[in-house]
Amino acid sequence: MPKVVTAMDYWANAMQMGFVLAEAHGVIAMRLLGAMGVWSVPKTENSRMLNEKVFAFVKGSTDASLAAIAGNTPDVVAAAAIKPIRRATYYNHKRLTRRGLKRF
Template sequence: MPRIATPLDYWTNALQLGFVLAEAQSVIAMRMMGAAGVWSVPKTENKRMLNEKIFAFVKGTTDASRAAIAGQSPDAVTALAIKPIRQATRANHKRLKKRGLKRG
């Protein structure tokens, strides 16, 4: 029998989605500045961007589907769908932020 979700469980998922949105916006901005030659990004950034999106969405969908089939609560299923996307946005934000503006 699945555990009963509390309002805090749903709030946690909403908070994680908020982090995804904020980090994704800053990553998009840094990548766009990189394309404009202002931000220091590696030449492989475009390829990396596509590969990581596919992986994150497939992993999230697979994990969430398995959890739903196993009868887990809706908040647990949602958390599993969000987790790989959140990990990707967090890692990208940290990585690109360290690179900084192009110098000279």
């Protein structure tokens, strides 16, 4: 018997995307403050910023494709696409928040 998809299945994905958006805004703000010399960011932050996006999007699209090929429901496919991006934004936000303001 196929899985019955409920509104809550889609709501869970919407919540995860909300977290991605909120954390991404925080990460962007901290990186901009770092570029201005106010926030403490490592010298490798610019290259890291580019590399992690490529990895997260490729991993998300691959996982979503595999989930779709396996015959999963749309909510499972979307969750597979969101998961690597959510992981990247969560850990970036956590890492940069801990660094804090630059000491002058």
